[in-house]
Amino acid sequence: MYSKILILHFPPAVAQKAVVCYLTKKYDLLFNILGAKVSNSKDGYMVLEICGTRDNYKKGVRYLKNQGVRVSSAEQEIWRDTSKCTHCGACTAVCPTQALYVKRPEMEVIYDKDKCTVCELCIVTCPTRAMGLYSSKNTEDMLQ
Ligand code: SF4
Ligand code: SF4
Incomplete structure (x- = not known):
């Protein structure tokens, strides 16, 4: 089982969409939300721990980026x-x-x-x- 903590930045157009839920539906990834916030400018951010196979993890991160989510590492x-x-x-x-x-x-x-x-x-x-x-x-x- 592969596990990583990521920081997701959602621009306003994406912040209202439930893109994170699709990590489980599409890629069989488990996630744990460690923190989340929406700024005054409607940008959103989320600290997420993601678990799954390494292959699905890569696909899941690519999916998020294709949806317009900026993904950074907690490292x-x-x-x-x-x-x-x-x-x-x-x-x-x-x-x-x-x-x-x-x-x-x-x-x-x-x-x-x-x-x-x-x-x-x-x-x-x-x-x-x-x-x-x-x-x-x-x-x-x-x-x-
Ligand atoms: S100058 Fe920058 S780092 Fe220093 S208190 Fe102001 S906002 Fe914070
Ligand atoms: S100090 Fe860290 S948690 Fe606080 S605003 Fe800056 S990046 Fe975010």
Whole structure:
């Protein structure tokens, strides 16, 4: 049995569709939803653990991508460039796991990497581009 944790990003046009259910129907894959959120701009993201045969896993990931879902690996990591961070707090408003939070009374924005699910919402929110994605292994690697 093959098992992987993936981050799925749904653009607004796809976010309302039940594409994940077809992983079971079409490819006999089991999945466990570890987290999910819809942003104000109607983008959706989901952290999913997928189990099944390796062949079906590959087919399932290809199916998701063909549906317009962006698939990334949980093996990617988010970094913060502290020299660019102004502690404005914008990222803390979108972070679904409280990996980014304001430490009081200092009003300092703290990044707790252990709580990060790599949803990437902070990257698009940060006005100074202090947040970024470090990819140790990408989805194409996982499809080999
Ligand atoms: S949004 Fe960017 S600049 Fe603002 S606190 Fe977060 S990381 Fe720092
Ligand atoms: S990627 Fe950014 S917003 Fe998403 S969980 Fe990690 S720190 Fe929070």
